[in-house]
Amino acid sequence: MEVSSEYAVQMHGILKKFGVFTALDHVDLDVKKQTVHAILGENGAGKTTLMNILYGLYQADEGGIYLNGEEVKIATPTDAIKHGIGMVHQHFMLVENFTVTENIILGDEVCGAAGVLDMKKARQEVQALVEEYGFDVDPDAVIEDITVGMQQRVEILKALYRGAEILILDEPTAVLTPQEIEKLIEIMHDLIAKGKTIIIITHKLKEIMQSSDECSIIRRGVYMGTVNVKETNETDLASKMVGRNVNLTVEKTKAHPGEPVLSIQGLTVKDERGIDQVRDLNLEVRAGEIVGIAGIDGNGQQELVDAITNIVKAQAGTIKINGEEVQNTTPRNTYTHSVATIPSDRHRWGLVLPFAVSENTVLERHVDEEFGAGITLDYDKLKSYTTELIEKFDIRPSGCEDERMSGLSGGNQQKAIIARMVSAAPNLLIAFQPTRGLDVGAIEFVHKTLIAERDRGAAILLISFELDEVMDVSDTIAVIYHGQIVGTYEQGTVDENELGLLMAGGGAK
Amino acid sequence: MDSIILLIGITLMYSTPLIFGALGGVISERSGVTNIGIEGMMVIGAVAGASASYFTNNPWIAFLVAGICGGLVALLHAIASVSFAADQTVSGVAINLLAPGLALFLCRYFFDGAAMSPIVEKMPKVFGDSWMAGTVYSNLNVNVTTIIALLLTIATWFVLYRTKWGLRVRAVGEHPAAADTLGIDVYKVRYVCVILSGVFAGFGGASMTIGIISQFTQTAISGHGFIAMAAVIFGKWTPFGAYGACLLFGGTQALTVLLGGGSFPIPSQILAMLPYAMTIIVLVLFVGRSVAPKADGVPYIKGSR
Numbered sequence: 001m002e003v004s005s006e007y008a009v010q011m012h013g014i015l016k017k018f019g020v021f022t023a024l025d026h027v028d029l030d031v032k033k034q035t036v037h038a039i040l041g042e043n044g045a046g047k048t049t050l051m052n053i054l055y056g057l058y059q060a061d062e063g064g065i066y067l068n069g070e071e072v073k074i075a076t077p078t079d080a081i082k083h084g085i086g087m088v089h090q091h092f093m094l095v096e097n098f099t100v101t102e103n104i105i106l107g108d109e110v111c112g113a114a115g116v117l118d119m120k121k122a123r124q125e126v127q128a129l130v131e132e133y134g135f136d137v138d139p140d141a142v143i144e145d146i147t148v149g150m151q152q153r154v155e156i157l158k159a160l161y162r163g164a165e166i167l168i169l170d171e172p173t174a175v176l177t178p179q180e181i182e183k184l185i186e187i188m189h190d191l192i193a194k195g196k197t198i199i200i201i202t203h204k205l206k207e208i209m210q211s212s213d214e215c216s217i218i219r220r221g222v223y224m225g226t227v228n229v230k231e232t233n234e235t236d237l238a239s240k241m242v243g244r245n246v247n248l249t250v251e252k253t254k255a256h257p258g259e260p261v262l263s264i265q266g267l268t269v270k271d272e273r274g275i276d277q278v279r280d281l282n283l284e285v286r287a288g289e290i291v292g293i294a295g296i297d298g299n300g301q302q303e304l305v306d307a308i309t310n311i312v313k314a315q316a317g318t319i320k321i322n323g324e325e326v327q328n329t330t331p332r333n334t335y336t337h338s339v340a341t342i343p344s345d346r347h348r349w350g351l352v353l354p355f356a357v358s359e360n361t362v363l364e365r366h367v368d369e370e371f372g373a374g375i376t377l378d379y380d381k382l383k384s385y386t387t388e389l390i391e392k393f394d395i396r397p398s399g400c401e402d403e404r405m406s407g408l409s410g411g412n413q414q415k416a417i418i419a420r421m422v423s424a425a426p427n428l429l430i431a432f433q434p435t436r437g438l439d440v441g442a443i444e445f446v447h448k449t450l451i452a453e454r455d456r457g458a459a460i461l462l463i464s465f466e467l468d469e470v471m472d473v474s475d476t477i478a479v480i481y482h483g484q485i486v487g488t489y490e491q492g493t494v495d496e497n498e499l500g501l502l503m504a505g506g507g508a509k
Numbered sequence: 510m511d512s513i514i515l516l517i518g519i520t521l522m523y524s525t526p527l528i529f530g531a532l533g534g535v536i537s538e539r540s541g542v543t544n545i546g547i548e549g550m551m552v553i554g555a556v557a558g559a560s561a562s563y564f565t566n567n568p569w570i571a572f573l574v575a576g577i578c579g580g581l582v583a584l585l586h587a588i589a590s591v592s593f594a595a596d597q598t599v600s601g602v603a604i605n606l607l608a609p610g611l612a613l614f615l616c617r618y619f620f621d622g623a624a625m626s627p628i629v630e631k632m633p634k635v636f637g638d639s640w641m642a643g644t645v646y647s648n649l650n651v652n653v654t655t656i657i658a659l660l661l662t663i664a665t666w667f668v669l670y671r672t673k674w675g676l677r678v679r680a681v682g683e684h685p686a687a688a689d690t691l692g693i694d695v696y697k698v699r700y701v702c703v704i705l706s707g708v709f710a711g712f713g714g715a716s717m718t719i720g721i722i723s724q725f726t727q728t729a730i731s732g733h734g735f736i737a738m739a740a741v742i743f744g745k746w747t748p749f750g751a752y753g754a755c756l757l758f759g760g761t762q763a764l765t766v767l768l769g770g771g772s773f774p775i776p777s778q779i780l781a782m783l784p785y786a787m788t789i790i791v792l793v794l795f796v797g798r799s800v801a802p803k804a805d806g807v808p809y810i811k812g813s814r
Contacts, residue, residue, distance in 0.1 A: 078692035107691030
């Protein structure tokens, strides 16, 4: 592609290596002015690396960057800001105890003499910006008190305040409710109308279809081409991204629920600061059904799981598994009641990364007779057992029994956890964010496994921040808001908008 | 009435070194660097102040020298904990172990092997030496360092909350990656703050040896830096909060002096424990509740976000 002033951003032949690993292999990107351009790729494909190069956080080993047809050198974020590039990071870069205004002016402050802040003038400037773009943001609000959607608008304002003409949005919808996503897409189209250019990094196909004009696809660091969004569809994009045909719909038969396995009544859990995170919560999961809990991160999901697994104490209420009360005992007790948990953060809770794969596959089960008598561990047995799991669950690379767990990819680490949990044939399987950070292929595997476990007769409690996942996989959908279940529906009897409203606290109980 | 005036006077006197130390702690921790080495920096300030006063006969110059020496020690802490991302507690402990030895060595070197300095020129009193002499009111004629401590508290507050540098310092202490993406040099901000904290701690040491007593002894600074750190926490990492906390701890120390001189039958060893016991009580009651700057004690490594 020729370098031309028709394009806001052009990146040609970008090569970036981290050690021996090639993150980007001569990638090209051409973004037309005043368009929304999506960059699609699986986790680890290199899309964020490419944008970090554009924003000056990394340096490319080879290749050139052109803005409006002129070659530029971008060595630091400061250079990028000077060239009118703004970036909204996936994890917001906001100081939580600062006000909106303070966050926006930080680093480019409005000052009187001798560096003394002129907050009155700063506030006026921010207010003017808010009005110009029609954002619903209070300049005096403190960040930790406002919603995630508003925080994101503050991030966009930060870039606009610095005169950004090109906005990079990194996975902007990951933390938003459906309503907030709609609002964001509106804002994006507004900004385009006002002359800005937007690059959006995502692996969510639906949003690309809704928001973007063009879409460039990167697969494992290699540029796979650019398509006009109007001339394509989701299935087509998915297969381009993964490199094979992917089944995007979850296939399952009707559930045949049996007796209740998990029943929670009046559960209240406080966090370490003494604030109620779970309030008087009631929930039931029956054998042979998947109950999915939809909700935005931080509404008590973590505390709920921690209480069931006895990692934290419950202040009030009962948790019964197969009719026996287990609350306020020990994690071991939960385990002996045949409960298996896929934790939300596999590095923090699920695995011991420096341990061998074989050692990891028997965490929790190491005390079972099967793996050794008395205080000893039978390492030969461990290894042969692991070999079995590796074959059955297709954990790669095969023959990795003695490898360190940290050497496996995220998807294979997750498979290892699932293999360990499922092979115990639990009565209750808790899956907390089971597809976090996984690519489309691995997600397909996780969903299939959950449904297979259900059909075996296990009760499944699925907790996810991805609304689509909850809606596709669950037989019963419950919405958690502010530590309470605020609505329960059969699958297929509720739409995304209704759930989204409840997740944001918009529904009556 | 007399004993109240006495109590106020002694409280102001004893809280002064703590206030300098605590301000140092506030400014360092607000930028995200835990500075447990305040104690050591105060010890160095104490010996530097007394020695410089001895050789120059000018306590004002000596006071500045003490600040510079404290700042130099802090530079070590900054190099270790900011540039090399070392564990900040370990680096601070190392300074606390190093400083008393270095101070004693310097003292013996300057004063012919003596473990304490001769009597040196002190900083002046606010109203001159003869004001109300002989009456109980002379206790209110505080050392000029007490006033400097108050002014420095106001100045620190103003810089932290009313200037762009303060905004940047607080941002770096809360969310360094956010500051970095906006073109703020996290390392530079932290270096400046850590060095300043050493300068303040140096002032604190000097305000003991050329403010309260007029010589350096090995026990001149004994735990003042740690009490100052407790004051930082109790004062919720704000300059005025720390100032108030230091007054409380200074007041406890004053009470020790008053009760010791009175007719109460309390062993002096028990009384001497009061300020330290108070520190522990306050920490137990308040540490869990006050919230430190989010990035306090976490080294910032570019690119790991």
